[in-house]
Amino acid sequence: MTSIFNSVLKLCVASMVATTMMSVSLMAQTKEKFQVAWTIYVGWMPWDYAQQSGIIDKWAKKYGIQIEMVQVNDYVESINQYTAGKFDGCVMTNMDALTIPAAGGVDSTAVIIGDFSNGNDGIILKNKKSLAEIKGQNVNLVELSVSHYLLARGLESVGLKEKDIKVVNTSDADIVAAFASPEVTSLVTWNPQLSEIKGMKGASLVFDSSKIPGEIIDMLVLNTETIKDNPKLAKALTGAWYEMMGLMKNKDAKAIAAMAKASGTDVAGFNSQLKTTNMFYDAKDAVAFSISTELPKTMQKVSEFSFEHGILGDGAKDATFVGMAFPNGKTYGSTGNMKLRFTDEYMKLAAEGKL
Amino acid sequence: MKRLINRKPNRGNALLLGLLPFVILVIVYVFASHSRLADNAEDKLLPSIAQMAQTMDKSALSPSKRSGEIIFWNDTLASLQRLGLGIGISAALGLMLGVPLGLIPLVRAGFSPFIAAFSMVPPIAILPILFIVFGMGEVAKVALIVIGVTPIIVRDLQHRVEEFPKEQLIKAQTLGASSWTLAIRIIVPQMLPRLLDSVRLTLGTAWIFLISSEAIAATEGLGYRIFLVRRYLAMDMILPYVLWITVLAFLADFILKKVTCKVFPWYAKKDAL
Structure with missing residues (x-):
């Protein structure tokens, strides 16, 4: 048993040394x-x-x-x-x-x-032409990202609140494919995905970052x-x-x-x-x-x-x-x-x- | 001096030895966390255990400001539902496909190569197709688990049926059993505990697919929460969630094991579970 405890002790010491080194490397110099x-x-x-x-x-x-x-x-x-x-x-x-x-x-x-961003981020609706029509929809976007911020600013501009819509967290890697799915009717994303989706059938860009320049x-x-x-x-x-x-x-x-x-x-x-x-x-x-x-x-x-x-x-x-x-x-x-x-x-x- | 392979720990020592790695892990974590927090009290990477408890209490276990729901239980329920459905469907499909594949040579010749090839397709790589076919909702999440797990169960069960002692089949045939009777009365009852075994082994895979599907598009779920708060490096929420997932997975495994022991004692005894 003693040998086990010895190795445990060694492991503890080693980890202490490792963690101290970790914190040292973080200190500026x-x-x-x-x-x-x-x-x-x-x-x-x-x-x-x-x-x-x-x-x-x-x-x-x-x-x-x-x-x-x-x-x-x-x-x-x-x-x-x-x-x-x-x-x-x-x-x-x-x-x-x-x-x-x-x-x-x-x-x-x-x-x-x-x-x-002067248009690199945008809100896209499927088969709808104006942002106000987003009301009541599920909106696919990367939650808590700049897309989410853009959506909040966009909603503000047409007198809507976030509770008027439902946010669905969607990975930016999969959002182009997501738009092809019939359940997805509106989304917020950035380029290059944005320009990809803009070109798809039924997609219309209803709001983009050029409306909030410099933000x-x-x-x-x-x-x-x-x-x-x-x-x-x-x-x-x-x-x-x-x-x-x-x-x-x-x-x-x-x-x-x-x-x-x-x-x-x-x-x-x-x-x-x-x-x-x-x-x-x-x-x-x-x-x-x-x-x-x-x-x-x-x-x-x-x-x-x-x-x-x-x-x-x-x-x-x-x-x-x-x-x-x-x-x-x-x-x-x-x-x-x-x-x-x-x-x-x-x-x-x-x-x-x-x- | 006894050889090492003959030295067996008694019950108490075995328990101690089993706990030791966990204790070491916790000690190493506390130490690393402490040293990072000493540098920067706001460090998010390795929060202290107290911080984690506080965050979980405030953010996950108190009713949310917006909906009044307790997000922790909400997430757990949503994930377990998807997992249960996914596993359940996979197991049912596994039994329905595995038995004929293993038992009937004509079926095996026709479908076995296809199933073997299909099981090699990484579902994550064909996600866009799955989106179109299954949509983005609950169905898609369950489908991803089913697609990921079913082929493994089917192939496992097929092999178990193939391994089945020929003597029993011959005996049943001499007693006049038809192929159908053979399958239903001899094979299936003996395959059920093996199916549970297979499910236990694929639980880990099922969790991976569940978490990935929730990371792709979701509004609640354990995987959703982890990928959401990862956006601001909230390890004080991620680590307790990871721990909880581990506990849930462990419990599921444990329960399946106990069910096998209880319902199929003849099988459990044989394998000394």
Whole structure:
């Protein structure tokens, strides 16, 4: 028996050592190697090409660091992994930045505002032409996602409430196939699925994100502590991003073709998705967006929506539970629990050519 | 010195040894959770046991603000209903197909290769077709379980029938039994406990298909809840749900085992269940 207890003891010690190491690796410190997660979406494809074409390496080398862009197949999983400490940064929407890392106590900074959805998210009805007709229907969507937020804003615009419809949680991977099923009469989704479904029989787009411009924002989020200790990471990534934006602005055929292929469509398909994405090709436009008075208002709406749906977690007493800071000095919510920061520091450097 | 293979633990020691891995798992978890929470009190990945209890109490076991229902029991009921239906239909189909396949050479020659090939189709990969055929509602969820589980049960039962001692069949035939009588009076009664065995073994598969079907499109259910709250990394809700699923699966297995012992004591004794 003693040998069993010995090995148990060893196992306990080993696990203690392992867990201490786990927590150590989470603590911020100056380091040279960084990992940033990205997922397939029109506004994030530039990260892929920047990596493939060596732009990321070039900028990383300039700042004496190494950056690896890691593609994750599942969007939510990539954010979860970032929140758990596996990645130093991750691409995500403003809403998910608030409800996953920030609400989870991981102080996060939106370093680059890449674009906002300007029609990339939409509500589709089958054989009905106006949004008001959604009343009483089952609506298939990814619950608690930006689709859900878009639906809430859409319903608001026609004087309906969420209780006037019934939400059916549906995986984004299966939503195109779902539309073909006779039971599905309305749904909310994003691109590329949206454009796929729009082309199907009986489908009509009754509301999309171009009606709430600037409210669904796609950004690069980095761990605040990591960039406090390693501002080089934010600088290198921002430099690479705007070099990439330069290519896209000039309609660099090679870059567009590569991004189209990597996102599983062709050049025409990719361009049509770009049309409904308000990309900030110029750093100064992104800066202007980030210091606008609209951004805090948007985030307040998002925060209220998130609280009402219980996704700020059980610790939240009201929508102000997670504090947010904006570049113009404005804040929203609890200053004692400041977890989501928007900054124009690095985009400004890019705009001024100081990177 | 006794050889290792001859050292048998007594009842108390066996119980202790059996519990040990569970205790170690809990200790490792508490330790890991504690060290992560010390870094970040809001950490969601490995919540403390108290946090989990609180979340379950507040979110899952109190009447929901919107509908007044207790979502935990609602989810459990919905999932168990789907699972029960799926397993029940699969078992019935298994018996109806497995017996003729095993017993009648002509049927076997005609359908056995097809069933063998069909059982290899991964149902998850042909979901879009299933959506069109079965829709997106309850039927689709039960159908996914049936499609996933039935072929396994059918093939298992077919083999059990094929293994059946020829002596009994010959004896029955000399006593004048027709093929039908043979099937109904000799084979089926002896296949029933084996069917239950087969069901026990496929329970795990059935749970996987249930959870996947609920992840794809649903408004309630254990799998639905897990995939929903995963959107904001609410491990304080996911982990208790996972634990609950494990308990339910274990209980289902245990109950089936007890039923087999009770209803088919001749079979249970033989296999020393």
